[in-house]
Amino acid sequence: MKLFSTSRPSPAMVVAVIALVFAMVGSAVAANDGLSSKITKSKVKKISKKQADKELKANVSGSHVNTADTASSASDSSKLGGTAAADYQQKADLLSATVAPAGVGPAIVRGRGATSVTRIATGFFRVTFNRDVSGCTWTASYGPPTHAFVDALWATVGGSGGPAPTPNQVGVVLRNDAGAQADGSGFHVLVLCP
Numbered sequence: 001m002k003l004f005s006t007s008r009p010s011p012a013m014v015v016a017v018i019a020l021v022f023a024m025v026g027s028a029v030a031a032n033d034g035l036s037s038k039i040t041k042s043k044v045k046k047i048s049k050k051q052a053d054k055e056l057k058a059n060v061s062g063s064h065v066n067t068a069d070t071a072s073s074a075s076d077s078s079k080l081g082g083t084a085a086a087d088y089q090q091k092a093d094l095l096s097a098t099v100a101p102a103g104v105g106p107a108i109v110r111g112r113g114a115t116s117v118t119r120i121a122t123g124f125f126r127v128t129f130n131r132d133v134s135g136c137t138w139t140a141s142y143g144p145p146t147h148a149f150v151d152a153l154w155a156t157v158g159g160s161g162g163p164a165p166t167p168n169q170v171g172v173v174l175r176n177d178a179g180a181q182a183d184g185s186g187f188h189v190l191v192l193c194p
Contacts, residue, residue, distance in 0.1 A: 015051045093193040095136075097127050099172075100145045100186030109145045114189070115168075123174040123181025126165070127189050134167040136193040142174055144185040153177075153184040 097114035099106050106117045106125060116128045140157035156173045165171075172189060176182040 012051070019051070093136075095129050095131075095133065095191035095193065097129075097189045098145050098186070099125065099127065099189070101183070103183045106186075109186075111189075113191075119183070120171075121181070123183055125172045125174075125187070126169050127172060128166070128169045129191065130168070131193075132167040133170060133191050133193065136191050138170045138189065138191050140170075140172045140187055140189045142184060142187050153182055155187045157189060 095111070095113035097111035097117065098109045099117050100109050104119060106119055108114050108117055108127075113129045113131065114127055115130050118126045118128075120126055138157045140155040142153045142155040153174050153176055156175070158171050158173075170189060170191065172187055174182055174184045174187060176184075
């Protein structure tokens, strides 16, 4: 039976022996001088990163490593830094419409919650949404559905106005540089509801 091997010890064994020696020396010095925190820092620096990772994994149970809370729903205010979910803008309260062309036959090209658009008069349009928007904030901007501007108009938005308005509608007026109402190439409406 062979008690000792003639081959070299593995790097892990060398690091383990060095760590054991430092631990024993460190404990003796700490007991004498009260310097345990300095010795612990020194000891950690001496141990290789690989060995430190092994020790850390051995000392931390896997059940504690992956238990970080994650926000699975915006309705759970405890997952939003303590701010109530109602304080955030909800998706259902963000409405929009992109309308083109803004002439005799306007149409909704894209948007959320917009159901129709009607031309009331030259440069005056009514956009209808799928809910009451009378207590919301509205904004409008002039421009065709693409990014290319073909004329210099500007847009304003307000209550639906015109004949037989409903709470689900907003009115958009397009004007040229001289201030006269003009149909133009299209417009965009954004509605933010509380």
